[in-house]
Amino acid sequence: MWIPLLAFLTVGLVSLQKGQRGAGPVLWLVRLLAAVVPGLCQSPINRCIISNAATCTNCLAVGPECGWCTQEDFMTGTKQKERCDVVLHLMKRGCMADFIESPKIGVTKPVNGANIQVIPGEVSVLLRPGSEASFMLKVQQLEKYPVDLYYLVDVSASMDKNIEKLNSVGSDLSQKMENISIDLRLGFGSYVDKTVSPYISIHPGRIHNQCSDYELDCMPPHGYIHVLSLTDKIAEFRSAISKQKISGNIDTPEGGFDAMLQAAVCQSHIGWRKEAKRLLLMMTDQTSHLALDSKLAGIVIPNDGNCHLKDNVYIRATSMEHPSLGQLSEKLIDNNINVIFAVQGSQFHWYKDLLPLLPGTTARQIESQAGNFSDLVVEAYKKLLSEVKIQVDNPMQDINVKITAICPDGSRKPGLEGCKNVKSTAEVLFNISIAMEGCRTTEGRKYVMLKPLGFNESTRVNIHKRCACQCEASIKRKRICIDEMSQEPETSYCKGGICSSSDEFSSEECKMQKDHLICSGRGDCVDGKCICHKTKLGTIYGKYCEKDDFSCPHHLGNLCAGNGECEAGKCKCFGGWEGDHCQCSLSLWKHCMNSDGQICSGRGTCVCGRCKCTDPSSFGHLCEFCPNCRTTCSDKRNCVLCHHSNSSQITLDQCKTSCAYRLHYTEKSSECTSDASHFRIFFIIFIVTFLIGLLNVLIIRQIILQWSNNKIKSSADYRVSATKKEKMFLPTVCTKTVTYRRDKPEEINISKLQVNETFKCNS
Structure with a gap:
């Protein structure tokens, strides 16, 4: 120890x-x-x-x-x-x-820094693989810090009363903020929604005035308009509010997040000050559209997160999607902006649920007449000041940053939770530990940023990795960076990727196989041992430099799903795993076995628990359907002899190859265990049955012919006797045809026969 x-x-x-x-x-x-x-x-x-x-x-x-x-x-x-x-x-x-x-491992801090609230402003850390360095970060808010407060107001028709209330907010808020800030500036902007169907009515009579059905004079709908830049003149703020008209749309959600992103990134238009605490107050009574909602209007171009104000009007509202919550959060943090959601009505809880996804935000509920508006802003601002958190921006691969907050009350908060209920001017300490896992990446960005949420100051941590030895670049002689494997101290030499110092070692020892390249073409052979090359793509390793951590596919973010090694560009799976990405467990083969214990019915292969039929004429979940294949009984019959104890050695050898999967599943009493003698018996029975049936048909035919002849003879005798009887009977039907005229039906006279009168046909 x-x-x-x-x-x-x-x-x-x-x-x-x-x-x-x-x-x-x-x-x-x-x-x-x-x-x-x-x-x-x-x-x-x-x-x-x-x-x-x-x-x-x-x-x-x-x-x-x-x-x-x-x-x-x-x-x-x-x-x-x-x-x-x-x-x-x-x-x-x-x-x-x-x-x-x-x-050495160490942390270097500059003597002088420009930061006032976040100290230090810059740190340099020297690390080597597996090492860790720590330093303390101090965050302390200044008393009565300047504040920039920008009002972003939903001007739909339902917000009419709240907009009128803003006229008296400016001066009232200035008086209440005197105890918190020595310099308050106010700004104003309005938003409705995207000006396309189905968000607004495109009827010619309503396209310019969405309130025409209510006989109100409303301004045209708009995505976002920047009305007033940040100013310390309360009169200008009140004047801009008094001139503001309401607008309208036809769907319930509004385009608030679209306008919020523009207000955050358009710093020169809004007038955000670098030295001020930046607050963006969003006042609404409805939810906001999220990313992908605009596809309903045929807008599919993702939001690029840039400023698109022209003459203080957002010009990409109809051609670019709403921002996602992740994108909006990133822009708010990058621009050091805290958000206050001032919500009226039942939608307050909708915004409250979004607070964990948007760091540095808070939500307050507006009363029915907005009587608590000034107090709402002051309380929300104090709450934001009382929470001190740190966000790690632009993290680096192979670098782990661990943060522990040491709050003024002595408690410690792990992770990014930070401290709450911090009084103004109180000091909050953060223990920052930076660990280096390895040297898989040595290029690219060399720093990470630590940003206290809502502060306009941050700390830049420069990372210096020591992944190589100084002796490799040293011009001094007698410095050895590669161990000698031979017993005799001979000077080694390298040529064409082969380094040798004695004849007892051969370059063949650096080949995986005889026809392979030396060290897989990715290393030098030093005394029969491969020294792998360095590459910016990742690490090359293995006895023959045949493995790496970059050329094979990833699954769920892990190389070869974490269940194999990358060899020659293909995943070589560990035991119990299979698949191109080593993502499938071999235990899944049971899902490919049918009731007979056969894998994919013998017509396919099991890939990740699913049958892949190799026979083009077979189909089904287990390749069980195959109209052109041998029947199941035919397949089983060939394997029945495997159960007979008196079978020959040749038969048993065939069982091990072609019937191995059936040895434990085919029963002797199976209905498919008939041999060739059963077919002969079946054939004889079929022939006898056929002959008997043919004889019966002949006999029945002879009977029918005899019956037909007798019937014809009796019919001839009947015709001879009928001629004698014709004279004894009167005809019942007259042979004369009677024609009726449709044009004069009244001329037709049909007389009735009297009783005992004989009917006679006229000639």
């Missing part, structure tokens, strides 16, 4: 050496300590040594306690030099302090 303490002491002593070129004196002091207390220099676990780091850069990546000895004659005559070790150990083993690569 003493070694970590000594290592920490060493790193701390080294970090205190500011303004000195080298760390020689401190390292000699550590060496003396190690000599006095030799028993403390042995540790059961030394990750610096067990890492087997072959280069100085790899050694630094193991941990902040590790150092690399560049001394050429270090441990001469020994088989294992172990240049990567704890600094104390290296010095005890004979490495001179000037030849130890162990970058």
Whole structure:
């Protein structure tokens, strides 16, 4: 347990050496300590040594306690030099302090800073992989700080009474703010909604006056109009309010967030002061449209977050979408603006629910006659002042920022919660810890910003990464950054990616396979061991430099879903995982098995728990439908012999290959276990049945023919007897045709027969 303490002491002593070129004196002091207390220099676990780091850069990546000895004659005559070790150990083993690569970790603050409320304004942090540095950040609000208050008012018809109340707010608010601010400026802007259907009525009689149905004179609808820039002249504010007319639209939500973003980013138009506390008060009685709502009007271009005011009118209201909450929050923080939602009616809770998504905002409810308006603003402003929070802006990859607030009452708040109920002029401290995970990215932006919400000051933290050793760029000789693997101290040379110092090592040892490139074409072969190249894309590693952390696909933000390694551009999954991204568990194969224990019915492969049919004629969830395939019984019948104990060895060998999946699922008593003899019996029965049926048909045919002949003979006798009887009967129907005339139906005279009168046909 003493070694970590000594290592920490060493790193701390080294970090205190500011303004000195080298760390020689401190390292000699550590060496003396190690000599006095030799028993403390042995540790059961030394990750610096067990890492087997072959280069100085790899050694630094193991941990902040590790150092690399560049001394050429270090441990001469020994088989294992172990240049990567704890600094104390290296010095005890004979490495001179000037030849130890162990970058210091420290924080540098400028002596003079321009910040008044947020101190310090700039910090420089030097880090190495696995290290962490901390510093304190102080936030203290000035008493009676200047305030810029911009009114953003919904001027739809339902807000008529509230707009009239604003006339008396200016002077009343100025008097109440005297105890809080020595310099108050007021501004004013109005908004309604996007001026397209279905948000407004486009009827010719209402397009310019949405209130025409109510016999009111309303101003045309508009997305956002900047009416009055910030001014300390209360008379100008009251004059602008008195001239303001109401407008209208036809849908319930308004375009408040569209106007709010413009008021935040158009700093020169509004007149926001850098040295003032910026407040934006949004007064409304309805909800606001969110991003994607404008697609209902055919507007699909995303909001770009820029200022689009021309002659103080928002000109992109009809061509650009509403901003999202995330975009709006980002713009408010970037421009140091606090928002007060002053809401009348039941929609107050809608805005209150949005407060966690919009840092630096608060909500207050307006009374029916807006009688509490001045008090509302003062209370909301005091609440904003009483909360001190810090937002981490533009975070860097591989850099973790941890914030702990130390509130005036002594309590500690982890994370970004901050302190509440802070009195004016009270001091709030923040312990900022910055840790470096690794060196996957070394290019790009080199700083992060710490922004107290609502303050116009921030802290810039410059990050300096020490991912490489100084010996790699040193012009001094006798500095070794790559460990020698051979026993004899020969000078190595490199050519064409192959570095060798003796004949006992071959470049073939640096190939994964004979036909592969040396070190996969991404490293140098040094004495039979690959030293991987550096790249801006990420880290190359592996015995043959075959692995990396950038060329393979990601799943849910993790390389190979975190379940595999990237090798030759493809994910090589760990045990129990499969898929192109190693995103699927092998336990999902059970979803591809049918009732017979067959995977995808033998006609496909199981991919992530779903069957992918390889037979083009098969389909179904388990590829179970296949009109052109063999029947299930035919498939099973070939595997029945696998259950017979007297089967030949050839049959059993076939069972292991073609019927392996059926050995535990096909039953001897199955209805599909018939052999060829059953088919012969079935065929004989079919033939006998067919012959009997044919004989029956012939017999029935003969009977029918005999019956037909008898019937014809009886019909002839009947005709002969009928001629004799014709003379005995009178005809019942006259052969003479009677024609009726439709034109003179009255001439038709039909006489009735008398009783006992015989009917006669006229010739």
